[in-house]
Amino acid sequence: MQLIPSPISATLDFAAPGVSHGFLRLPYSRDDAAWGSIMIPITVVNNGEGPTALLTGANHGDEYEGPIALFDLAATIRAEDVTGRIIIVPAMNYPAFGAGTRTSPLDRGNLNRSFPGRPDGTVTQKIADYFQRVLLPMADVVLDFHSGGKTLDFLPYCAGHILSDKRQEAAAFDLVRAFGAPWSVKMLEIDAVGMYDTAAEEMGKVFVTTELGGGGTSSARTAGIAKRGLRNLLIAAGVMKGGVQAQPTQWLDMPDADCFTFAEDGGLIEFLADLGDVLEKGQPVARIFPVMRTGLAPVTVHAGRSGLMMARHFPGIVKPGDCVAVIGVEVEE
Structure with a gap:
């Protein structure tokens, strides 16, 4: 079967020396532009021999620390600071980011x-295909920024995944450590099918991600963590010159699915614990009030395991099946 080429084209040369700014252009015919395009901003920096780092933000369009750090890096980076190649895509899902x-x-x-x-x-499938077939094969290291978006709030952490390839896993955790977020997580994914993370790791890439705050906004603190951590990771990966600014971090493990607590009822949520609180297994985490009428007793949601509350549902209304809380276990590095 003949392989269909990607409809996306880059307006820059990935091998050109120095700093290049351009777009990934995806033709998109619509009502207001018959021959229109989606223009995804991209920066490529080449200088000397070294590994390639692929940096992405706004995989989900309502998460902002990554785009802040990456637009800032693209505006300030100098070729002489780089020892290899850096590919910066601050808003990979550009339509979602714009909305x-x-x-x-x-x-x-x-x-x-x-x-x-x-x-x-x-x-969306065309964008994924371009990353799968063009950008990911170029990379040695991949950093994909995430935050909680409009529906979750997180303790600010950097994470690597628990993998069957322990050398690949260890390389990722080394970069997590260098990133220096307040928390560092050995992450267990419960829904890994179709993920960018999975695609990168199946190619043998060293993949690192984050969850930095949430609520569909950012703060000075979380944006600062993103910018400092990005620089630290690039230096530790051998892609940028300089010294890592070491930061204290507390490691968290996610050993099993009991880390995740889900709502079985919908309604108004009252949290009984906050981010960073230590919980015991079975301890009440939240109450959900039915809102169809008054006089109905709330339903209590309990922790599935003991540990530290590292994430929570953000809006005040939940639906059945929504993740209410995530609990991690504090561990030594």
């Missing part, structure tokens, strides 16, 4: 569940 939504407003596609993508599919 401030988790998924694309064009096809409701969740980019982080769309890999390996399709060159003849929806807009």
Whole structure:
């Protein structure tokens, strides 16, 4: 079967020396532009011999620390600071980023569940396909910034995944350590099918991610963590010159699915614990009040395991099946 080429084209040369700014141009015919395009900003920096780092933000469009750190890096980076190649895509799901939504407003596609993508599919599938077939194969190290978006709030952490390849896992945890977020997580994914993370790791790439705050906004603190951690990671990966600014971090483990607590009822949520609180297994985490009428007793949601509350549902209304809380276990490095 003949491989269908990607419809996306880059307006820059990935091998050109120095700093290059351009776009990934995806043709998109729409009502207001018959021959229109989606223009995804990209910066490529080449200088000398060294590994390639692929840096991405706004995989989900309502998460902002990553785009802040990456637009800032693209505006300030100098070629002489680089020892290899850096590919910067501050808003990989650009349609979602422009709309401030988790998924694309064009096809409701969740980019982080769309890999390996399709060159003849929806807009989101075409973006995934380009990363799968063009950008990821170039990379040695991949950093994909995430935050809680509009529906979750997190303790600010950097994470690597628990992998069967322990050398690949160890390399990722080394970069997590260098990033220097207040918390560092050995992450267990419960929904890994179609993820950018999975695509990168199956290619043998060293993959690191973050969760930095949430609520569909950012703060000076979380943006600062993103910018400092980005620089530290690039230096530790051998892609940027300088010294790592070491920061204290507390490691958390996610040993099993009991870390995740889900709502079985919908309604108004009252949290009984806050981020960073230590919980015992079975301890009440939240109450959910039915809102169809008054006089009904709330339903209590309990912790599935003992540990530290590292994430929580953000809006005040929950639906059945929503993740209410995530509990991690504090561990020594």
